[in-house]
Amino acid sequence: xxxxxxxxxxLIKTRGQQVTLSCSPISGHRSVSWxxxxxxxxxxxxxxxxxxxxxxKGNFPGRFSGRQFSNxxxxxxxxxxxxxxxxxxxxxxxxxxxxxxHSTDTQYFGPGTRLTVL
Amino acid sequence: AQKITQTQPGxxxxxxxxxxxxxxxxxxxxSYGLFWYKQPSSGEMIFLIYQGSYDQQNATEGxxxxxxxxxxxxxxLVISASQLGDSAMYxxxxxxxxxxxxxxxxxxxxxxxxxxx
Numbered sequence: 608x609x610x611x612x613x614x615x616x617x618l619i620k621t622r623g624q625q626v627t628l629s630c631s632p633i634s635g636h637r638s639v640s641w642x643x644x645x646x647x648x649x650x651x652x653x654x655x656x657x658x659x660x661x662x663x664k665g666n667f668p669g670r671f672s673g674r675q676f677s678n679x680x681x682x683x684x685x686x687x688x689x690x691x692x693x694x695x696x697x698x699x700x701x702x703x704x705x706x707x708x709h710s711t712d713t714q715y716f717g718p719g720t721r722l723t724v725l
Numbered sequence: 726a727q728k729i730t731q732t733q734p735g736x737x738x739x740x741x742x743x744x745x746x747x748x749x750x751x752x753x754x755x756s757y758g759l760f761w762y763k764q765p766s767s768g769e770m771i772f773l774i775y776q777g778s779y780d781q782q783n784a785t786e787g788x789x790x791x792x793x794x795x796x797x798x799x800x801x802l803v804i805s806a807s808q809l810g811d812s813a814m815y816x817x818x819x820x821x822x823x824x825x826x827x828x829x830x831x832x833x834x835x836x837x838x839x840x841x842x
Contacts, residue, residue: 640829649832650816650832665829699770699830713758716769719768719769
């Protein structure tokens with residue numbers, strides 16, 4: 608059974624550019640969350656989407672935005688990249704299906720996109 | 726205020742021995758879920774075990790068990806019979822709320838576990 612997939616896996620950009628990351632959740636999951644992970648700050652919550660609506664939002668500047676489509680796939684966009692945006696970006700999906708038998712709020716993560724900003 | 730505390734930045738355990746990773750949390754919401762994840766050097770976060778605040782019994786998943794002490798707000802992960810492949814970062818996490826009113830998931834700083842042959 609397919610898990611959470613993220614594309615691309617690796618990305619190198621320069622300051623000032625913008626980037627779009629994609630996440631496909633486990634089939635049947637309607638919630639998608641995004642996290643930024645850096646050695647200094649650890650795992651920080653960016654935002655969560657549920658049924659195409661942003662349900663929760665973390666403390667990140669407006670350069671970070673996201674959206675969710677009707678098939679629950681989600682994209683995250685970062686505009687005007689800064690050096691400090693270099694990080695591992697993780698996407699997680701949650702929901703109750705025959706495969707994910709745990710609580711509906713258990714999040715299953717994708718492999719992440721490693722973004723390097725030069 | 727930090728809501729998840731993992732006081733052990735790094736730990737070592739001998740192969741085949743059991744190890745306990747500590748996690749304490751802080752919440753005033755009676756409804757919450759607690760999670761443990763494993764993150765190997767490859768980066769992917771792997772879900773290990775879940776404990777709901779209303780669950781009467783401690784959760785178990787194979788070699789993983791969660792020692793849930795609600796009054797002490799403690800949710801320690803116990804790994805039995807450690808294997809070399811258990812070497813990784815381990816994160817404790819919490820989500821408050823339930824149903825359609827979930828709050829965001831908060832992660833602790835993590836514990837780095839090294840299994841020694």
